[in-house]
Amino acid sequence: MTELKNDRLIRALLREPVDQTPIWVMRQAGRYLPEYKATRAQAGSFMDLCRNAELACEVTMQPLRRYDLDAAILFSDILTIPDAMGLGLYFTEGEGPRFERPIRTAADVKALAAPDPEGELRYVMDAVRTIHRELDGAVPLIGFSGSPWTLATYMIEGGSSKEFSNTKGMLYTEPQLLHQVLQVLADSVTSYLNAQIQAGAQAVMIFDTWGGALTTEAYKEFSLAYMQQIVNQLIREQDGQRIPVVMFTKGGGQWLELQARTGCDAVGLDWTIDIGSARARVGDRLALQGNMDPGVLYGSPEKIQEEVKRILASYGAHNGHVFNLGHGVHQHIDPENVKVLVDSVHEFSKPYHD
């Protein structure tokens, strides 16, 4: 296996000492970069881009050429699993992802089966293999999946949602049916992430984008329990290297202690929580990833530096901080501001690692 030239991300996720706080950026490969838009246009549709290993590799590498990032993240979509289950993923302008055949009835649920990661989802593993080869150990490659609950909301609503009427309807009228959906998804996500690890992912992240739409009781039963199953069954060491797992529930700051108890290596934080208080709550039990408001990137270089300093100071001189935004980078920010962010994190974090 290839030795990592920059292993700051892995070390920080495992709460080992580092020389500078590592940083990567959610959606670092994306529409704010003109070179991404050019490759996207060349590929055809968004899913054509995801399905083409060479082009998915190209867009994954683009932000690494511009910025001194400490990790690459697989370029793919959060909804590859339901698409591979045959729900018919497509994208509409302005409305985001949609499914042709949403899941509504017991018969729909019964027909669901976990896709083969090296079958219907082989294109994702091919992308992981291609990117891993191309990176050649420069920085670690992060693999990812949506959480079972988050995937279920898209599958049951047929797309994005504000109120989650159909999913909440199922949750409060036929919870056992929802549990069946979530169980198939937990099995699918487990084999999907394990296949990414075997294909070359050196850390993995579970995105629970919509866990924050639940009550505490429902979060435990319908989201966290299935992420727990996944964490329990993930490959945690590959080729002699520990594979860290990051769990991220947007809007889930108040459930930090619950997430910390799952045995994941790190929890991702959105920007609504103070990272210093978060650290005080979990102590040295695990690493934290986050948590600058993506909106700060609309600000001046001085404002960005100020916010970076504030977050670094709030976390303090402890191991286990991976800097990131609290959610994906917005489309209309100036790419130069991401450079300011990345360089500021490295520069201003040094004193915390003496």
Added chain:
Amino acid sequence: MTELKNDRLIRALLREPVDQTPIWVMRQAGRYLPEYKATRAQAGSFMDLCRNAELACEVTMQPLRRYDLDAAILFSDILTIPDAMGLGLYFTEGEGPRFERPIRTAADVKALAAPDPEGELRYVMDAVRTIHRELDGAVPLIGFSGSPWTLATYMIEGGSSKEFSNTKGMLYTEPQLLHQVLQVLADSVTSYLNAQIQAGAQAVMIFDTWGGALTTEAYKEFSLAYMQQIVNQLIREQDGQRIPVVMFTKGGGQWLELQARTGCDAVGLDWTIDIGSARARVGDRLALQGNMDPGVLYGSPEKIQEEVKRILASYGAHNGHVFNLGHGVHQHIDPENVKVLVDSVHEFSKPYHD
């Protein structure tokens, strides 16, 4: 003045003993009711309905005829103030409210002036007076306004938003300009709510729908500080009666202690927080309003009763609980389920008030 026949809401908001936990429901007058849809069709546009005091009164009264609710809430829109400022409010199918002339430049901001509550906004005060007369003391009438931050997001984005790009852009590049917008809005909301109180509102609520999109620091500076100003300047006693103030920041559960320190009488909670832990955090300092997931109303009567019991038990045998949903009632629920909710709260709460 008219004596209240049912003063449970006022008593609970002031943490006085009651015989049963009072309940009202956010958006209790709305599209889930067929009689609302009929009146809405008769009125013309949504704003035509808001501007017609008789019809606004009619839709306000409709849920009280069906359910044993402990309060009426003024039927109006959250965006009446920016509309009265001349921004040109209109509604598009599926996309919600829009403004013809959003606020983007220093010149736009400079042109903003607090509207006269008995001038451009007289139609709202006429609705309050009409409803107050029609209620004849049956239950208290709640007046309301959006918070300055929440109104500012609509004014600056020109409508609803997910990322608040323009507002965050102003916040992080020209914070002083945003402060000017918020100051005009704080002044406007104060006079608007005070005029509602003088017109007959017996409690008022400030809806900070989008405060949860901010960092803790930004919430304090750009949302809470202006709600604090409003609380400081509200009429707190009218005709010898105390006028309780409820503050509600959706997604603001982690800032409960900050909200509690403003001197408001109650804080509204969305469903993502456990109301028992919330009460433990604020003790007897103020009342709490909430917090059932609106999605529970898709469930069976038994499921609704179970959730009502769980929330009542979580709050426990203390004064100061007003039952409500954690956000507005959804459009596609069965009106019969709201009856189950209201009756369950009254029935199952009695033992907590012995």
